[in-house]
Amino acid sequence: MKKLSVLVCCLSVVLLTASLSCASGTIKIGGLFAVTGPASFLGEPEKRTLELLVKEANEKGGIGGQKLEAVIYDTMGDPTKAQQLATKLIRDDKVTVIIGPSTTGESMAVIPVVEKEKIPLISCAAGIKITDPVKSWVFKTPANDHIAAEKIFAYMTSKKQKTFALLTVTDGFGASGREQIKVLAKQKGFTVVADEVYGPKDTDMTAQLTKIRGIKPDAIICWGTNPGPAVITKNVKQLGIKTPLYMSHGVASKKYIELAGTDAAEGVMLPAGKLAVYEALQKSDVQYKLLKGYDQSYKKAYGVEASTFGGYAYDAFLLATGAIKKNGASPEQIRTGLEHTSKLVSISGVFNMSSKDHNGLDLSAFEMVKVVKGDWALLK
Amino acid sequence: MQFDQLLQYTLSGLSTGAIYALIGIGFSIIYNATGIINFAQGEFVMLGGLLTLSSLELLKLPLWAAIPCSVAFSTLVGILFERLAIRPLKQPTPINLVIITIGGSILIRGLAMLVWGKDTHAIPPFSGDTPIAVGGATILPQHLWILAITVVIIIINKIYFYHTISGKAMRACAYNRRAAGLVGIDVRRMVLFSFIISSAMGAVAGIIVAPLTMTAYDVGVMLGLKGFCAAIIGGMSSGISTVIGGLILGVLESLGAGLISSGYKDAIAFIILLLILFIRPQGLFGKADSERV
Numbered sequence: 001m002k003k004l005s006v007l008v009c010c011l012s013v014v015l016l017t018a019s020l021s022c023a024s025g026t027i028k029i030g031g032l033f034a035v036t037g038p039a040s041f042l043g044e045p046e047k048r049t050l051e052l053l054v055k056e057a058n059e060k061g062g063i064g065g066q067k068l069e070a071v072i073y074d075t076m077g078d079p080t081k082a083q084q085l086a087t088k089l090i091r092d093d094k095v096t097v098i099i100g101p102s103t104t105g106e107s108m109a110v111i112p113v114v115e116k117e118k119i120p121l122i123s124c125a126a127g128i129k130i131t132d133p134v135k136s137w138v139f140k141t142p143a144n145d146h147i148a149a150e151k152i153f154a155y156m157t158s159k160k161q162k163t164f165a166l167l168t169v170t171d172g173f174g175a176s177g178r179e180q181i182k183v184l185a186k187q188k189g190f191t192v193v194a195d196e197v198y199g200p201k202d203t204d205m206t207a208q209l210t211k212i213r214g215i216k217p218d219a220i221i222c223w224g225t226n227p228g229p230a231v232i233t234k235n236v237k238q239l240g241i242k243t244p245l246y247m248s249h250g251v252a253s254k255k256y257i258e259l260a261g262t263d264a265a266e267g268v269m270l271p272a273g274k275l276a277v278y279e280a281l282q283k284s285d286v287q288y289k290l291l292k293g294y295d296q297s298y299k300k301a302y303g304v305e306a307s308t309f310g311g312y313a314y315d316a317f318l319l320a321t322g323a324i325k326k327n328g329a330s331p332e333q334i335r336t337g338l339e340h341t342s343k344l345v346s347i348s349g350v351f352n353m354s355s356k357d358h359n360g361l362d363l364s365a366f367e368m369v370k371v372v373k374g375d376w377a378l379l380k
Numbered sequence: 381m382q383f384d385q386l387l388q389y390t391l392s393g394l395s396t397g398a399i400y401a402l403i404g405i406g407f408s409i410i411y412n413a414t415g416i417i418n419f420a421q422g423e424f425v426m427l428g429g430l431l432t433l434s435s436l437e438l439l440k441l442p443l444w445a446a447i448p449c450s451v452a453f454s455t456l457v458g459i460l461f462e463r464l465a466i467r468p469l470k471q472p473t474p475i476n477l478v479i480i481t482i483g484g485s486i487l488i489r490g491l492a493m494l495v496w497g498k499d500t501h502a503i504p505p506f507s508g509d510t511p512i513a514v515g516g517a518t519i520l521p522q523h524l525w526i527l528a529i530t531v532v533i534i535i536i537n538k539i540y541f542y543h544t545i546s547g548k549a550m551r552a553c554a555y556n557r558r559a560a561g562l563v564g565i566d567v568r569r570m571v572l573f574s575f576i577i578s579s580a581m582g583a584v585a586g587i588i589v590a591p592l593t594m595t596a597y598d599v600g601v602m603l604g605l606k607g608f609c610a611a612i613i614g615g616m617s618s619g620i621s622t623v624i625g626g627l628i629l630g631v632l633e634s635l636g637a638g639l640i641s642s643g644y645k646d647a648i649a650f651i652i653l654l655l656i657l658f659i660r661p662q663g664l665f666g667k668a669d670s671e672r673v
Binding site: 040041170197198199201202204206207211226230234239240259261264 | 382385388389392393395396498499500501502509511518519520589592593594596598599601602603633634635637638642643645646
């Protein structure tokens with residue numbers, strides 16, 4: 001009898017809280033981020049950003065009187081786990097929109113789930129496969145890698161550089177970059193004279209660079225994330241190579257300059273997301289105020305600089321809340337709202353979605369920058 | 381193929397190889413004293429680098445003081461590891477011990493991740509970073525440090541193992557633990573010594589390589605594996621053959637990346653490892669084991 005009464009008590013408490021949350025009308029946003037594991041450098045700032053934004057939005061009274069609630073799970077960078085957690089978010093937590101996952105592999109695993117359950121997904125991963133071909137419920141915030149590559153090619157054309165050596169890391173980022181750069185180079189009339197790779201944990205790339213030095217290309221394009229590119233930058237200086245060195249947007253943070261050393265990094269050029277270089281931007285830039293605000297509030301809350309990766313979650317949050325404000329908070333309304341996003345100024349760029357483009361960023365998402373005396377300088 | 385390219389490949393290979401050799405000797409010393417492969421060896425390499433970083437930044441020590449400080453701390457971790465994880469074991473069969481070292485390495489790596497975060501960190505070079513031209517090739521002052529320190533450590537090792545009582549006792553343990561125990565050598569103390577020496581050497585390797593390769597909580601994994609390869613090529617000897625094993629590995633990797641394809645760099649190391657294990661399990665320079673007739 002006692003057991004039964006306890007059970008009834010529990011049940012009533014659960015029902016009561018459930019009805020309460022219904023009555024207050026919260027909008028539930030799901031988050032799937034690789035907070036721990038190998039991709040934690042992506043997931044951690046994304047989670048922090050989303051938490052920060054939800055808190056700020058609620059302090060301002062939520063959206064149209066409705067409070068926001070973020071339900072965030074750690075996928076540990078594991079696609080299987082991401083898939084299970086996506087189902088959990090939809091079935092148990094009843095979220096109306098999902099932000100994340102952090103990596104392309106996880107996003108691809110989650111896509112069938114959201115397509116079937118008809119819940120909009122705003123991925124924070126960069127892989128081109130996620131939104132190409134377009135899937136009706138899937139969006140993503142990071143610009144495609146080939147846009148960054150195009151930015152480099154545009155600059156190389158202006159400097160009359162026709163041949164280049166490619167040096168890519170053997171992980172997902174490097175492999176997809178290598179593929180896209182080679183296709184793009186052919187289209188734009190560039191010649192790839194060397195196609196070298198290195199492992200993500202390699203500690204010395206002088207062998208590859210010596211080979212490249214012998215070929216004498218007009219430029220070197222390196223595609224990877226830290227620490228590889230920093231090692232390469234040091235090696236280039238050691239070998240006395242004077243060929244212009246381009247890096248990917250994957251190293252667009254002060255950390256790269258710090259690791260490579262101010263001396264070795266001098267003159268390295270790369271396409272950077274605007275957040276990394278906002279201090280060098282014109283005050284009149286449409287994104288300037290937002291970028292500064294994000295960086296400062298992130299620094300205040302967590303004591304570290306905001307990163308481009310956290311910016312992806314920022315974009316996703318702005319897109320989602322923008323759609324809710326405009327269209328309404330049901331999954332179908334959010335989906336339509338997202339698809340009709342136009343001129344939304346955010347961290348990664350200015351988003352213009354359409355039924356054919358579920359990413360919505362163009363070349364203006366990046367700025368070509370050069371390392372000058374340990375800091376970024378804009379290239380015109 | 382130009383001569384200066386070949387020279388560059390060889391020089392780069394030798395300096396990476398010297399690091400593999402230092403780590404490899406760490407593996408061999410513990411193997412000889414205890415009969416186990418200490419898979420946590422790579423973590424001491426990581427600790428060496430990261431502890432130096434902390435001594436430089438938190439304690440504000442100059443570099444010359446930060447290095448011994450970091451070696452001392454890493455050695456302390458080595459001692460604790462032996463005392464807390466290896467010694468208390470009731471049934472010290474090799475397979476149990478090996479699995480314990482794998483567990484220990486995951487634990488140390490996890491703790492390091494919590495303490496130092498997931499970022500990569502840089503340590504300043506010992507004496508500037510102006511490249512030095514050698515023929516048509518270039519090396520950095522740090523490469524000279526690496527080669528010099530490796531040579532010094534090998535000489536100290538040689539003196540210790542052949543000219544001191546405890547070194548000789550440790551060699552006796554390597555030949556036959558039971559017999560060594562019977563003539564009055566404290567085998568367990570020798571095991572502790574072996575952990576002290578190899579964790580200190582791992583830390584030194586981690587420190588001298590950090591200015592070139594940078595350091596992070598997970599650098600120990602790959603470096604540890606390459607060091608293990610070097611030790612296998614050298615037939616698990618704690619002397620010159622492991623050093624040669626490391627140098628061969630470094631040069632082959634570098635030549636392979638330069639002349640064949642950089643995609644096969646790691647594959648080369650592991651193909652050599654497999655070939656050695658298949659064809660000459662006693663190591664490249666070892667004599668076939670004739671004791672068990």
